[in-house]
Amino acid sequence: MKTEISEHLYEKACKWMPGGVNSPVRAFRSVGRIPFFVRSAKGDRLVDEDGNEWIDYVCSWGPGILGHACPEVVDKVRKAVSDGLSFGTPTRKEVELAEMICGCMPSMEKIRLVNSGTEAVMSAVRAARGYTGRDKIVKFRGCYHGHSDGLLVKAGSGLLTGGVPDSDGVPASYTAHTLVAPYNDTEKVAEIFREYGSDIACLIVEPVAANMGVVLPEDGFLAFLREITARYGTVLIFDEVITGFRLGLGGAQEYYHVRPDMTTLGKIAGGGMPLAAYGGRREIMDCISPLGNVYQAGTLSGNPIATTAGIATLSVLMNQPEIYGQIAEKAERLADAYRSHSGLWVNRVGSLLSVFFTDRPVQDYNSAILSNVDAFAAYFDYMLENGIYVAPSQFEAMFVSAAHTTDDIERTVTCIRELDMDKIDRWQ
Numbered sequence: 001m002k003t004e005i006s007e008h009l010y011e012k013a014c015k016w017m018p019g020g021v022n023s024p025v026r027a028f029r030s031v032g033r034i035p036f037f038v039r040s041a042k043g044d045r046l047v048d049e050d051g052n053e054w055i056d057y058v059c060s061w062g063p064g065i066l067g068h069a070c071p072e073v074v075d076k077v078r079k080a081v082s083d084g085l086s087f088g089t090p091t092r093k094e095v096e097l098a099e100m101i102c103g104c105m106p107s108m109e110k111i112r113l114v115n116s117g118t119e120a121v122m123s124a125v126r127a128a129r130g131y132t133g134r135d136k137i138v139k140f141r142g143c144y145h146g147h148s149d150g151l152l153v154k155a156g157s158g159l160l161t162g163g164v165p166d167s168d169g170v171p172a173s174y175t176a177h178t179l180v181a182p183y184n185d186t187e188k189v190a191e192i193f194r195e196y197g198s199d200i201a202c203l204i205v206e207p208v209a210a211n212m213g214v215v216l217p218e219d220g221f222l223a224f225l226r227e228i229t230a231r232y233g234t235v236l237i238f239d240e241v242i243t244g245f246r247l248g249l250g251g252a253q254e255y256y257h258v259r260p261d262m263t264t265l266g267k268i269a270g271g272g273m274p275l276a277a278y279g280g281r282r283e284i285m286d287c288i289s290p291l292g293n294v295y296q297a298g299t300l301s302g303n304p305i306a307t308t309a310g311i312a313t314l315s316v317l318m319n320q321p322e323i324y325g326q327i328a329e330k331a332e333r334l335a336d337a338y339r340s341h342s343g344l345w346v347n348r349v350g351s352l353l354s355v356f357f358t359d360r361p362v363q364d365y366n367s368a369i370l371s372n373v374d375a376f377a378a379y380f381d382y383m384l385e386n387g388i389y390v391a392p393s394q395f396e397a398m399f400v401s402a403a404h405t406t407d408d409i410e411r412t413v414t415c416i417r418e419l420d421m422d423k424i425d426r427w428q
């Protein structure tokens with residue numbers, strides 16, 4: 001593998017950007033390497049500046065459900081570009097995309113388009129607070145909802161006290177209203193609601209957690225959250241930035257038959273462009289300015305190029321819903337190959353999966369962090385040497401796209417099966 005040009009670019013990048021990157025996980029630090037710099041991508045392959053080619057299971061961290069440079073999407077974007085990049089006025093395409101999204105997810109009676117998942121979540125929480133007139137929010141340990149101040153929180157030693165910021169630069173007072181519970185732990189959630197229920201504006205959850213590695217909701221967990229939030233008049237927010245249009249056109253809420261009050265979307269919804277959305281029940285969304293007093297705005301929100309990519313991507317998925325069964329099947333082929341080794345734990349739902357370097361079940365943050373991250377780093381190296389790019393961290397998901405060819409899946413399966421666990425284990 002040649003790395004000369006990437007090394008050179010990385011050195012320069014580190015001079016001009018913190019860690020040489022514009023988002024931390026791209027720096028490959030948790031696997032003790034330096035990143036490769038991608039020049040272009042097509043289908044399920046990435047090509048870097050040194051000419052190396054990888055089968056890609058990161059898919060831009062989720063958006064790439066149709067693979068890279070999907071012709072149906074790229075052609076429409078090319079046409080849209082020539083019509084102008086940004087107008088700052090309403091456009092037909094915003095209406096079209098809103099109609100498509102609300103049609104796929106009936107719990108979203110009204111939506112607003114924004115530019116990132118972080119922004120969608122931040123705005124949804126503000127709307128929930130404005131609607132309820134309450135301050136407190138509940139989140140789960142290990143769930144990621146973007147990097148807004150109030151959500152960068154880990155549980156304090158006393159679970160029922162306000163959260164402790166997870167990042168420098170966040171005043172403790174900003175997270176004082178954030179309560180944190182362990183994922184899949186209905187007892188703890190019930191305890192929090194007994195103590196604070198009437199002060200809790202919203203409970204936000206990844207209906208399938210995919211930012212501590214993939215962790216599935218246990219039977220009844222989401223239904224329990226629906227029931228207890230309804231009982232206390234708390235807004236239930238599903239953060240479907242990853243699962244939306246990933247588990248199906250109706251997202252995790254359709255997959256698990258639980259209807260939240262609000263939903264956040266991103267990643268696939270923008271088809272690879274910076275676009276995200278939040279929405280939900282009409283009476284909540286009508287609190288947003290200019291109808292109501294919850295302020296939220298954006299110069300580039302609903303950008304015509306981003307909406308074009310979103311519409312084109314969702315159109316392909318709506319016209320070919322069989323894609324979902326196909327990508328789930330491919331993901332299961334991979335999951336099955338990992339299961340051929342002892343010492344690994346695999347979680348999968350649809351086309352989302354994670355392999356954990358532990359033989360114990362992974363059902364929350366505490367069980368996820370029992371994984372051997374050194375063994376993971378050795379595995380990451382091995383995959384990369386075999387031309388396969390998986391996320392450079394134990395705590396990220398593996399994404400399968402419609403562009404993954406049978407040949408490339410089988411090549412990956414072979415590579416996984418030939419993984420020498422004794423060699424990997426020596427890293428412990």
Ligand SMILES: *Cc1c(COP(=O)(O)O)cnc(C)c1O
Nearest residue numbers: 116117118144145146239241242
């Ligand atoms: C990626 C992600 C976000 C943040 O989205 P950005 O576009 O990176 O700001 C929020 N929630 C979940 C569940 C995510 O996976």
